[in-house]
Amino acid sequence: MALTTEQRVRRAAVKLFASKGFHGTGIRDLAQEAGISSASLYHYMGTKEELLAGIMRECLDRLLLGAREATDGVDDPRLRLTHLVALHVLAHASRPAETRVVDNEVHALSAATRRRIVALRDEYESLWADAIDDGLRQRAFATAEPAVTRLALLEMCSGVARWYSARGPLGLDRLAGHYAGLALRMLGSTGDVSPKALDDALRVVSTVWRNTR
Amino acid sequence: MALTTEQRVRRAAVKLFASKGFHGTGIRDLAQEAGISSASLYHYMGTKEELLAGIMRECLDRLLLGAREATDGVDDPRLRLTHLVALHVLAHASRPAETRVVDNEVHALSAATRRRIVALRDEYESLWADAIDDGLRQRAFATAEPAVTRLALLEMCSGVARWYSARGPLGLDRLAGHYAGLALRMLGSTGDVSPKALDDALRVVSTVWRNTR
Amino acid sequence: MALTTEQRVRRAAVKLFASKGFHGTGIRDLAQEAGISSASLYHYMGTKEELLAGIMRECLDRLLLGAREATDGVDDPRLRLTHLVALHVLAHASRPAETRVVDNEVHALSAATRRRIVALRDEYESLWADAIDDGLRQRAFATAEPAVTRLALLEMCSGVARWYSARGPLGLDRLAGHYAGLALRMLGSTGDVSPKALDDALRVVSTVWRNTR
Amino acid sequence: MALTTEQRVRRAAVKLFASKGFHGTGIRDLAQEAGISSASLYHYMGTKEELLAGIMRECLDRLLLGAREATDGVDDPRLRLTHLVALHVLAHASRPAETRVVDNEVHALSAATRRRIVALRDEYESLWADAIDDGLRQRAFATAEPAVTRLALLEMCSGVARWYSARGPLGLDRLAGHYAGLALRMLGSTGDVSPKALDDALRVVSTVWRNTR
DNA sequence: GATGAATGAGATTTCATTCAT
DNA sequence: GATGAATGAAATCTCATTCAT
Secondary structure (H helix, E strand, O other): OOOOHHHHHHHHHHHHHHHHHHOOOOOOHHHHHHOOOOHHHHHHOOHHHHHHHHHHHHHHHHHHHHHHHHHHHOOOOOHHHHHHHHHHHHHHHHHHHHHHHHHHOOHHHHHHHHHHHHHHHHHHHEEEHHHHHHHHOOOOOOOOOOOHHHHEEEHHHOOOOHHHOOOOOOOOHHHHHHHHHHHHHHOOOOOOHHHHHHHHHHHHHHHHHHHHO | OOHHHHHHHHHHHHHHHHHHHOOOOOOHHHHHHHHOOOOOOOHHHHHHHHHHHHHHHHHHHHHHHHHHHHHHOOOOOOHHHHHHHHHHHHHHHHHHHHHHHHOOHHHHOOOHHHHHHHHHHHHHHHHHHHHHHHHHHHOOOOOOOOHHHHHHHHHHHHHEEEEEEOOOOOOOOHHHHHHHHHHHHHOOOOOOOOHHHHHHHHHHHHHHHHHHH | OOOOOHHHHHHHHHHHHHOOOOOOHHHHHHHHHHOOOOHHHHHOOOOHEEEEEEEEHHHHHEEEEEOOOHHOOOOOOOHHHHHHHHHHHHHHOOHHHHHHHHOOOOHHOOOHHHHHHHHHHHHHHHHHHHHHHHHHHOOOOOOOOHHHHHHHHHHHHHHHHOOOOOOOOHHHHHHHHHHHHHHHHHHOOOOOOHHHHHHHHHHHHHHHHHHHO | OOOOHHHHHHHHHHHHHHHHHOOOOHHHHHHHHOOHHHHHHHHHHHEEEHHHHHHHHHHHHHHHHHHHHHHHHOOHHHHHHHHHHHHHHHHHHHHHHHHHHHHHHHHHHOOHHHHHHHHHHHHHHHHHHHHHHHHHHHHOOOOOHHHHHHHHHHHHHHHHHHHOOOOOOOOOHHHHHHHHHHHHHHOOOOOOHHHOHHHHHHHHHHHHHHHOO
8 A cells, every 4th residue: 555645745744854963853854754755744744843752752652662561461570571672772763763853852842742752651661660679679671770771771772773783694583582682681680581481572572562563 | 169150051961962962952951061151162162063062072082092001012802802892981981972872872973073983882882793793703602693693792881871870879980890790701701810810800991981081 | 120028128228237237236126117016027937046147148149140241251350350349349439238248247247157158258369360470470460479369459449339339429330440440550460451341341340240140 | 564453454444345245244344344442433434435435536536537548649549448458457457346336336435525536537438438539539439339348348347356366277367368359359459459558558557656645 | 746936034154344362 | 654454324125114006
């Protein structure tokens, strides 16, 4: 099925905002990339900023939704964290443009919108904090600075969007698995997740991600 | 000694490019922040892009120089990596604005300048790659995907510039030490670096960093 | 039929470039003269320099085309030169602004564009050189310094654009006829062109000029 | 004797105004060409426009003075015109930059200054008109449109500044002599000026020109 | 639904000129 | 005499957005 014009606009914006930045992307660039006139753009979007905010909200919503679904009912903190890491990496590797926009263009939002976006991100990050706290409480994890470690984890995983290429040698699953391993090491996980458990986790998360949206 | 106007311009640029992005920062913003008229700005800089490039080059030069100095003659790969991580974290935590500009605004450079900046960055990253490769060869490290792990490490450490605040509870040394620990865990380091060795390393790197430039 | 906005812009540019020079004419002057805002100007032109280049090219194209048509198949060098002089004078007297721009603003062009414009002018002047050479070979003309005489002729004829006014007592045809006479004298023409032949020539050239473009 | 700074400024201005136009020449261009700072320029000139006006006035003064001296007491209109043409050509060929500035940059003057410059030029041209009128009255010349012929003559002779190069094959004297011949032909001069008389004329005019200023 | 035309505001950069040192 | 520093005004050009068709 061919893309709707609205989708083409959205994609153009994601691509250009990611590569040139919000302020570096002109309305005419968007129009050209979307294949319509700049006046027509305004049938499919509000202001340029609303377009940006929409992209961010959608991307974060999806991540948040996916993360909730992937952790819901998972009691073992190691597994919960594995799911969070895998989903995050999957998201950032398979949609690097969107996620880079979310990470890099917050400063371009108006104060009110920024608050809403940051709130979403905070909510998402609280899932990570909860998993880590649980793990520490249950002595599944050992780290002297949990807050620092959490931020280190998140930055490490988000960084995937800045370098991963689907055309490279590494498949998404291997990538996600490797990152899950790194994360557990960072957290001083006692007892590894077995290869089979990791495989299962990746399968679950992959399905969740595919079904979200 | 009071700042020279040129320094004030440089600082204004670093601050604003970091918080609003290169394209989000107008020449008037720069002038206002530096406390001069926008015409006067042009006594102290070439174009806005050259100002950006100068900031990036200086920052990368300093990092590269520091890293070379901090690793020169250090044979143990674990120690070498510890030095690299500590220096990187120190740099990103103590000068978050500069480093964020380097990390986020490459897209705003013209092609020719971008090439030169990226070459500097590649040269810097090769120091990390060398340390990791040495460690693997000597079985001091164990990781299935060295390249991925290296990128994960770098993103994790650079991320410090995005959240660390000197006004928070965590001192620079503890921060750097914690990250060094995380890094060794990620690399599957066999045998820890002793607390004393870590202390020594932090002291050395701290001195190097202070003396660079 | 009313003028299109594009034509109004072109005319404004011709008028102002001719009277104030390219660098003496601001984008605001152009906009005001054309009756639109300075931002709207950019719907109808590329850069200011491209506007200038377009004017020059069009003017020279017309002159070159007309000169070719007016000399094609005319074997007698005296007559050929008469046609060239008459066309040149007609062009410069009836469109003094365009031709002055062509003559005076070459220095404002970028190097690449200048080359193209100068090539056109050289091609045009070669028609004069050919006619004069033919005349000398056939002993219809006698001049010790043909190249100098050619340049003197061209400058004399182009000068018309600097002083002729359609509101003065002298009609275009008499003007052109007088200049043809001056030219033949300068070339030491043996045997005059008869009044009737001159009349015919003027009629032909006038038609060519009217039909060109 | 080395040039004074004031002379260097004057020369820089002449050179640049001639090649790039008044409005195309910046104060910094002038400073660079003169080898001093742009602030120092203002020790040696008033405003940029006064500099231009000074150049024009001086150039026209010299021409006017020379023409008066070269025609004073010369009764034969043919000879008088020969002197005028020779001086004009000499002036334009030996100082092409100044004369081009005079011819092309009048539009850059303020109204009041322009009036004064144009008055000088008119006075100069009246010498030509007088010589031509005398010649017609004495039947030494024959032309149907004296005013037109005068303008044609002047434009032809001024044009020399646009193409003549001292590095070319043609000496100044031959050039001036050739133009004198062209002028007499254009005016339908009855009886040529003898080669000896022409030689004398060129010698006289050359001396006058050398001594003026 | 689509777009050419339009524009006020603002972008970066240069202008001619002044002045304190 | 010389100049670095400074600047208001203006340069060219682009911006995001609207609207009539």
